[in-house]
Amino acid sequence: MDQLIPPPALEVYDLTKRYGDHAVLDNLNLKLPPASLVGLLGPNGAGKTTLLKSLAGLVKPEKGTIKINGHDLSTQESEARRYLAYVPDVPNFYVELTVIEHMELLARAHNAMTDFTEKSERLLRRFGLWEARHQPSFTLSRGMSQKLSICCGFIRPSKVMLLDEPGGTLDIRSVSRLYEALDEYREEGGLAIFSSHQWEALQDFCDMFVLVDRGQTLAVGGLDFLRESADLPPEAGLRDIYLAFMEDDAGLDEPAENGDEDTARKPEEPPVGPPTPPVAPPPPRNAAPSKSAKPSAPNYRKPRS
Amino acid sequence: MNALLLLYERKIERLRRLAYMYVGYDSGSTDVSEKLYGVYIVILLGLGGLFMLAWIVVNIGKVLSIFTxxxxxxxxxxxxxxxxxxxxxxxxxxxxxxxxxxxxxxxxxxxxxxxxxxxxxxxxxxxxxxxxxxxxxxxxxxxxxxxxxxxxxxxxxxxxxxxxxxxxxxxxxxxxxxxxxxxxxxxxxxxxxxxxxxxxxxxxxxxxxxxxxxxxxxxxxxxxxxxxxxxxxxxxxxxxxxxxxxxxxxxxxxxxxxxxxxxxxxxxxxxxxxxxxxxxLAAKVDKASAGEAALLYHLGRRLQSGRGAFKARQAQADFWRGPVLTILLRQGLRLQRLPVTKLLPGVALAVGTGAIAALGLVVLRQLNASLIVQIQVIFLVNWVLLRAGVGGLRRELSHPDMLVNWPVSRLRFSIYYLVLGFITPLVSGEVVLFLALLTGLDKTILYSWQVLWLVLVVVNFVVTLGFFKRGLAKWSGNPLDVPNAGPFALILCGVAWSIAAVANLSTGLLVAGAFILSGLYYVRNADFD
Incomplete structure (x- = not known):
């Protein structure tokens, strides 16, 4: 029976990363299956970007093991990197290369030139970069750079894709196209993990969520599982779940009066009063938009049941 | 006038903080020992600077007197x-x-x-x-x-x-x-x-x-x-x-x-x-990126003036596949787009470093220059060699997102780029030593340096690799803070070269071999967790 369960695409054991005395990641553990889209959630400074950078092998943790598709990122780095794609929040391209050349180089490095022409055209057209394909990277706007970064992530074969705030600078249509592309990636068996603060999109789209705070995973699971774990009613949305898990951190972002950050992070008394009630019930996942109403959000594709 | 003073005060303040940071002096402390440390630093730097200057003058005078x-x-x-x-x-x-x-x-x-x-x-x-x-x-x-x-x-x-x-x-x-x-x-x-x-x-x-x-x-x-x-x-x-x-x-x-x-x-x-x-600002501030800023200027101006450096390029042959060949293709594309004012000095530095250094060391040996002169020249050569060797790797590391998407480990990535960095001085040095056989220079010295040049450049490669492995392990992935082979790498290489240069060939090979083997052992086994 065990043989039917696919091995995890990403495994993280006891991941710890410190900057000085401050543990950004503190014995973090995580196991994520293939063919899924995972939203990474947490307050500012929770360690999301450090976690993604550690998973990408950009930041070496003090302790812990990361396995990408079964390959240890520390001891089998080359093998692990073959399966790993990374889309950073602020891309940093080669100034002397054009849009298409960046994609071509990555495809060549990964020996993925067989269908490069068709695949690159499809990607560039999907993200509205086709006309700019021969432009040097430094002429791209911030949003276009982000699109190129996403295209670079998709042009080469991978099993795990890490995306750090991928939709932050994208226009609405491009965000929609990104989720389409991610959906196809999932159908091909890929695991995509992305941090984002676009709650509605995440709620509609992700199969699973990883809630992190203070460098630790607070919860991992689908929407229903998280709702049950937080003792929330069935109509509670992702935002409510998030607030329920994070309510212990009340005052986290508020500056301490005496300037002592540690005091601000560790309130001596628990917060008084009832837990934060759900602000508004989310729209039903399968509700069709009214034809007369002007669409206010992109038409995201729904996750597979 | 006040506006002017404000403008300059900001810059002077920045310089002052930088200087204090370098010497580790806490200007805010009222502790007597800290103030005494400040006096000590000033005396040390002042007297040290004067002493070094006098020393340099005397030594350069001596070198020039050799050549009359x-x-x-x-x-x-x-x-x-x-x-x-x-x-x-x-x-x-x-x-x-x-x-x-x-x-x-x-x-x-x-x-x-x-x-x-x-x-x-x-x-x-x-x-x-x-x-x-x-x-x-x-x-x-x-x-x-x-x-x-x-x-x-x-x-x-x-x-x-x-x-x-x-x-x-x-x-x-x-x-x-x-x-x-x-x-x-x-x-x-x-x-x-x-x-x-x-x-x-x-x-x-x-x-x-x-x-x-x-x-x-x-x-x-x-x-x-x-x-x-x-x-x-x-x-x-x-x-x-x-x-x-x-x-x-x-x-x-x-x-x-x-x-x-x-x-x-x-x-x-x-x-x-x-x-x-x-x-x-976009090209960041360190030396590796300063070159990128210059390139950015050049490309931006060409684009504005309509001189097309970015016409549709025909896809390269399928030969250029896999990590190593793609790195070569990338470097080829880069070289095509460098301005002449950047390309020529770069090539001259890479070729000239090896050629002049190899020939210079042979000439010094033949002239029986004093030990102190040889060691100074060796350290200078190593400084230039290390700069030429690590330049390409540091430039690539300032694009960490591309590095992550490359299908090789960081160590292997470093090896590829360090090989690219050291190969030109190595080859140009060997070629010049070979051509020097046609001149009147002592052939015994030339033969021994043909071997020594090869192994000593490999020493530099291995030492640099070790420092980069260590630096990458502690790197935060920030393009502003790319690792480098610092003064310790220079000292290690300088020591190996100095021993090899002043001793006979077999001792030189023994020392270089010991450095290479211990360096490789370190690269293979050192764990920075």
Whole structure:
């Protein structure tokens, strides 16, 4: 029976990363299956970007093991990197290369030139970069750079894709196209993990969520599982779940009066009063938009049941 | 005036903090021991600097005395170099771009400050002299002047001071020339086409090699005489006249620049400054990225002028596949798009480093130069070699997101780029040593150095790799903070080279082999968790 369960695409054991005395990641553990889209959630400074950078092998943790598709990122780095794609929040391209050349180089490095022409055209057209394909990277706007970064992530074969705030600078249509592309990636068996603060999109789209705070995973699971774990009613949305898990951190972002950050992070008394009630019930996942109403959000594709 | 003081105070404060950070001095502490530490640092740096300067002068004098350099032709050589520098400035001023090198914060400040354009021009002109390269030039000139005096049994301390002063005045005069010509484009009058500037530069270039050159390039004439020619004839009156002449030129330069600044339009200068500032900021601030900023300028200007460096490129043959060949393809694309002014010096550095260093070490050995001279040359060679070797890798690491998407480990990535960095000096050194067999140099020394050159460059490669492995393990993935092979790498390489160079071949090979094996062991087994 065990043989039917696919091995995890990403495994993280006891991941710890410190900057000085401050543990950004503190014995973090995580196991994520293939063919899924995972939203990474947490307050500012929770360690999301450090976690993604550690998973990408950009930041070496003090302790812990990361396995990408079964390959240890520390001891089998080359093998692990073959399966790993990374889309950073602020891309940093080669100034002397054009849009298409960046994609071509990555495809060549990964020996993925067989269908490069068709695949690159499809990607560039999907993200509205086709006309700019021969432009040097430094002429791209911030949003276009982000699109190129996403295209670079998709042009080469991978099993795990890490995306750090991928939709932050994208226009609405491009965000929609990104989720389409991610959906196809999932159908091909890929695991995509992305941090984002676009709650509605995440709620509609992700199969699973990883809630992190203070460098630790607070919860991992689908929407229903998280709702049950937080003792929330069935109509509670992702935002409510998030607030329920994070309510212990009340005052986290508020500056301490005496300037002592540690005091601000560790309130001596628990917060008084009832837990934060759900602000508004989310729209039903399968509700069709009214034809007369002007669409206010992109038409995201729904996750597979 | 207050605005000016505020502007400078910020910069001086930044420098002060940087200096304190380097020496680890806490200026806020009232502790007596901390204050005493400050006094100690000042004395150490001051006395240490003086001692090093004297030591350098004496040693360079000794080296030059080995080669018995005649001062008269050397003075002519210095004059020609300075005259060529003046010609180059005329050429550069024809296509000067972002002359002021404003920072973005400066631009924000200037756009709201009541300062006049004349004052801004003068202030930024003065600021443009505070560069390490200019400091290095003045120091080298002072050392050359002092050495020349030392060789002709003159007063080398006085020559050190006069050399430094004359070099400073020459830099100010030549800087003034460049700014006066470069600021021309901001004056609302019709100006000649840049091609005219290039033509003038070409004509001046020809004139450098005519008998009229000393009269046309008189700043170079006076400076070269003060630096070297004076050592042959220590005439106090002539010295004072020459220094006075240079001072007068400085004053004239200030006046002309002031007038030109007043007539300039600030808006286009600020606009270009903003563009340059954004580019520099985008290309980050360290040395590896400074080259990227220059490339960015070049590509941006080509694109604006419609000269297509970015036409649709035909897809390369399928041969260029896999990590190694793709890295070569990437470097090929980069080289195609580098400006000539960047490509040629880069190639010259890579080829020249190996060729000159290998040949120089052989010549020193044949001349039986003293140990101290050989060791100094070895450390200099290693410094240049390490810089040439790690440049490419550091540049690539400043694109961490591309690094992550490359299908190789960071160690292997480092190996590929370090091989690319060290291969050119290695090959050029070997080729020069091979060609030197045709000359009258001692063949035994040449044969042993052909072997030593190979293993010693490999020592540098392995040591650098070890330092990069360590640096990458602790790297935060920030492109502003790319790892480097620091002074310890230089010391390690320098020690290996020094032992190998002064001992016989077998000892040299033994030492180099020990360094390589222990380095490889370290790279393979060191764990930085």
């Amino acid at each position: 350099v005649p001062l008269q032709p050397f003075s002519q050589l210095v004059f020609t170099g300075m005259a060529l520098w003046l010609v180059w400035l005329v050429f550069r001023s024809a296509n000067t771009y972002d002359l002021q090198q404003f920072e973005l914060s400066d631009l924000d400040f200037l756009s709201q400050s009541p300062l006049s354009t004349g004052l801004i021009t003068l202030v930024w002109w003065v600021k443009s002299f505070f560069k390490r390269t200019i400091g290095g030039f003045v120091l080298v000139c002072a050392i050359v002047s002092s050495t020349a005096s030392y060789l002709s049994k003159g007063n080398d301390i006085l020559a050190l001071v006069i050399g430094g002063a004359s070099a400073t005045l020459f830099i100010i005069v030549s800087g003034g020339l460049r700014w006066v010509l470069g600021m021309w484009k901001y004056i609302p009058v019709r100006r000649p086409h840049p091609i005219f500037g290039y033509a003038v530069a070409l004509a001046l270039l020809v004139l450098v090699f005519t008998p009229y050159a000393p009269y046309i390039f008189w700043p170079a004439t006076l400076t070269s005489w003060l630096l070297v020619g004076r050592a042959l004839d220590e005439n106090a009156t002539l010295t004072l006249l020459a220094l006075g002449g240079m001072l007068l030129m400085v004053l004239a330069g200030v006046l002309i620049l002031w007038r030109q600044g007043r007539a300039s339009r600030l808006a286009p200068a600020l606009e270009e400054g903003s563009l340059g500032g954004r580019f520099r």
